[in-house]
Amino acid sequence: MLNNIGLPGLLLIAVVVLVLFGRGKISSLMGEVGKGITAFKKGVSDGTKELEDGSDSVEHRQARDEMPAPAVHTDKEKS
Structure with a gap:
């Protein structure tokens, strides 16, 4: 039904x-x-x-969890 509208039909609708x-x-x-x-x-x-930022933070958290914890040095160990 809508296949036969054509340019004259569209112009008539626009005018109405x-x-x-x-x-x-x-x-x-x-x-x-x-x-x-x-x-x-x-x-x-x-x-x-937001989705891209969320996926980046998940990847960073996974990478952080896989890394070993940094060694903590205290003053008592140096003496």
């Missing part, structure tokens, strides 16, 4: 939406959609960064 809602309302709606997309992208990148 413009007449019904007006230019100002559509402009503000598109601004909100843009803000939503930007927030979504920021959330995805923050989540990815």
Whole structure:
């Protein structure tokens, strides 16, 4: 059904939406959609960064646990 819309159909839909809602309302709606997309992208990148940071800390903890503890020297041992 949607395969046969074509360019004239899309233009007709755009004109009807413009007449019904007006230019100002559509402009503000598109601004909100843009803000939503930007927030979504920021959330995805923050989540990815958090996952990468979390995996790095796990790797560092595993490496730290595998390393032997450093030797502690006291003043009594030197005399």
